[in-house]
Amino acid sequence: MYKIYKFDEIKNELVKLHEIDPNFIDDKNGDYFCIKDEDEIIGYALVKKIENNYLLERMFVKEGLRYKSNGTKILKFVVNHGRGKRINKIICNNKDIENFLKKYGFKECNGHLELDNIQCVNQRVTEGKKVVMSSIIQNIFLAILKITGGIFGSSRALISDGVNSLSDVGSSIAIYLGIYFSNQPADEEHPYGHEKIESIIGNMMGLFLLITAFELVKGSVMLLISGKFEATPSYITILWAAISMVVKFFMYRYKMRVGIETDNSALIADAKDSKSDVYSSGGVIIGILLSIWISPVFDIIVSIIVGILIFKEGVSIILETSNIILDKQDDEFIEKIENYIEKNTPVKNVHDVYMRKSGDKIFLSLHIRVPKDMTVYNAHNLADGIRESLILDFENIKDVMIHVDYLID
Structure with a gap:
C-alpha cells in the first residue's frame, strides 16, 4: 500500500x-x-x-x-x-x-x-496511430491489387476479397479518428473522458462489415442464380491472393500485439478482422484452383463463403465492443481488487465492487467497512491511501470512488 x-x-x-x-x-x-x-x-x-x-x-x-x-x-x-x-x-x-x-x-x-519530461507523450496514442496508418496504406495497396487482378483474371472471389480490403480502409480511418477523439481530456460534459469512443468506433466497424458482407453475398447469389459464370480465373490470380494472405497475417500479428499492449478494443477488433482476411484469402486460392480444375461455379461459391466469414466477424466485433459499452463486469479482475485490499490494508470487508471500462481505462467504485469509532479524518486518509495504491499498482485504473461504511457489532 x-x-x-x-x-x-x-x-x-x-x-x-x-x-x-x-x-x-x-x-x-x-x-x-x-x-x-x-x-x-x-x-x-x-x-x-x-x-x-x-x-x-x-x-x-x-x-x-x-x-x-x-x-x-x-x-x-x-x-x-x-x-x-x-x-x-x-x-x-x-x-x-x-x-x-x-x-x-x-x-x-x-x-x-x-x-x-515526466509529462510524457501518451505512448498508447502514438503506437495506435502508427499501426492504423500502416494498415490504411497496406489495405489500399491490397484493394487495388486484388480488385484489378480479379477483373483482369476473371475471379469474382478475388474481387470480393479486394472489396473487403477496401472496407478495411474505411474502418481503419474510423479507428484513427477514434484514437484521436478518445484521447481528448475530460471536460465538464464528459467527466469520465472520451475513451468509450473507441468502443463506439468498434461497433460501427462491425456494422460496416455486416453491410459489406451482405452486399458481397447478395451479388454472388444473384450471379449464381442467373447461371452466368462461364469465365475461368487465370493462375496469376492465385499469386495476388497469396500476397494478400502474407501481408494480412503480419498485419494481424502487429495490430493484435499493439492492441493488447495498449488495451485498445477497436484495434483488437481490427486485428481480428485482419485474421479473418487471412482465412478468406486462403479460401479464395482454393476457390480459384477448383474453378480452374473443375468448374467456374466454385469461384462464386467461395465469394459467398468469404462474405459469410466477414459477416460472422462483424457480429463477433459488435458483441465484444457492446459488452464494454454496457459495462460488463470482469469477475476475475474484481476478485483481484478485493484480495489486494484485504491483503495490503487493515480493511477486511470490501463489498459492492463495480467497474466501468472506458477504452483502456477502468473506473472503480467500492464500499469498505471500518470500525465505527474511527474518526472521519482517519477513515478519509485510509480511503485515500487505498485509492492511491490501486491507481499505482493497477495501470489501467484511472479513478476509484470509495464509500466508507461502519462495522456492525
Whole structure:
C-alpha cells in the first residue's frame, strides 16, 4: 500500500523510521512518499516541491527488501503523483543512489541527477496511430491489387476479397479518428473522458462489415442464380491472393500485439478482422484452383463463403465492443481488487465492487467497512491511501470512488 504523509502525520512512526534508517531526515516542509506492508512502513522517499519540480532529498528501503522492486515502486509512486501535479522534472543530489536512479532514466545535469519530461507523450496514442496508418496504406495497396487482378483474371472471389480490403480502409480511418477523439481530456460534459469512443468506433466497424458482407453475398447469389459464370480465373490470380494472405497475417500479428499492449478494443477488433482476411484469402486460392480444375461455379461459391466469414466477424466485433459499452463486469479482475485490499490494508470487508471500462481505462467504485469509532479524518486518509495504491499498482485504473461504511457489532 502507498501513502503520502506530512511530517506531523508521521510523528508516531519516527522511532521505527529512525531504527530502520539511521540517516532518516526530519523535515517539516517535505512530503514522505511511503510504501507499507501490513501497515508497517518498509520504505519511503522524502520529496519537496520547488516551483514546478520535485526535489528528491532521500530515498530508503528497509534492508532485506531492497531487491524486490520496492525502490522502483516508490519512485514510480513519486513520478505518477508528479504527473497529476503537473511536475516537470525530479531532481536529486543524493549520490548514494546514483546507479539506481540512472537505471530508472535519470540523467546527470549540472552536478545533479534529474528526470525531466515526466509529462510524457501518451505512448498508447502514438503506437495506435502508427499501426492504423500502416494498415490504411497496406489495405489500399491490397484493394487495388486484388480488385484489378480479379477483373483482369476473371475471379469474382478475388474481387470480393479486394472489396473487403477496401472496407478495411474505411474502418481503419474510423479507428484513427477514434484514437484521436478518445484521447481528448475530460471536460465538464464528459467527466469520465472520451475513451468509450473507441468502443463506439468498434461497433460501427462491425456494422460496416455486416453491410459489406451482405452486399458481397447478395451479388454472388444473384450471379449464381442467373447461371452466368462461364469465365475461368487465370493462375496469376492465385499469386495476388497469396500476397494478400502474407501481408494480412503480419498485419494481424502487429495490430493484435499493439492492441493488447495498449488495451485498445477497436484495434483488437481490427486485428481480428485482419485474421479473418487471412482465412478468406486462403479460401479464395482454393476457390480459384477448383474453378480452374473443375468448374467456374466454385469461384462464386467461395465469394459467398468469404462474405459469410466477414459477416460472422462483424457480429463477433459488435458483441465484444457492446459488452464494454454496457459495462460488463470482469469477475476475475474484481476478485483481484478485493484480495489486494484485504491483503495490503487493515480493511477486511470490501463489498459492492463495480467497474466501468472506458477504452483502456477502468473506473472503480467500492464500499469498505471500518470500525465505527474511527474518526472521519482517519477513515478519509485510509480511503485515500487505498485509492492511491490501486491507481499505482493497477495501470489501467484511472479513478476509484470509495464509500466508507461502519462495522456492525
